[in-house]
Amino acid sequence: MGTDDPAGTSVGVDNIEASRVSGTAVYNTDGDHLGHIHDLVLGKRDGKVKYAIMSFGGFLGIGEEYHPLPWETLKYDERQGGYVVGITIDQLREAPRYAAGAAPDWDLEYGRRIDDFYRPAYI
Template sequence: MSILPRISSATALHGIPVVSPSGRKLGTMDDVVVGVATGRVLHAVVALDEASELGERYYAVPWEALTFDPAYDRCVLNVPIETLRAAPAFPSRDALNDADPRLRRMLNDHFGEYRSAAA
């Protein structure tokens, strides 16, 4: 039985492995950011493995770019590695300001439009 239930708290997702579409481990789910006024998930923060060749460690990615794979208790980031490599990245979790509207614009510009949880 999967540890990923159909309904979960955000804290339960912390540490879930994040893999590429080919199954290559990229890192772990660090955080899930929710628009408080709407209750919708805005984006996820993925912490890449330290040994990653991508450079910075923390990436904000649109929630819609993720698919949960309960058969393997993991999350699949459905973007090419090149797209992630060029995405906005941050050296630490503290450097990522989830409330900054410029972050949402950067994500929209990079990954394409997705529904804003803040709207």
């Protein structure tokens, strides 16, 4: 299935396999490279992507932090070959995040905190 399709379009024009999202670059609207998609958070019951976990900072995995971004804040830009989010690097430094090896509890309160921080970016 994927061997004849190097662009990975075999699942459809607007669809992508989750394994291909991991590692995709993330930029802000100014074109600054912010990080890359580390993982995705899915709704257990509805199966929809809720958050993209973006790695930010660090070097060779040391000092790296993870920023959960509401999936709705990301727009794919074919020219850049990555996702774009409407946030500056300074704003990102204030965003909800966690250190490698210290994943949060994905409870309602944590989700609300993330959504409230990013709400202006996707209303």
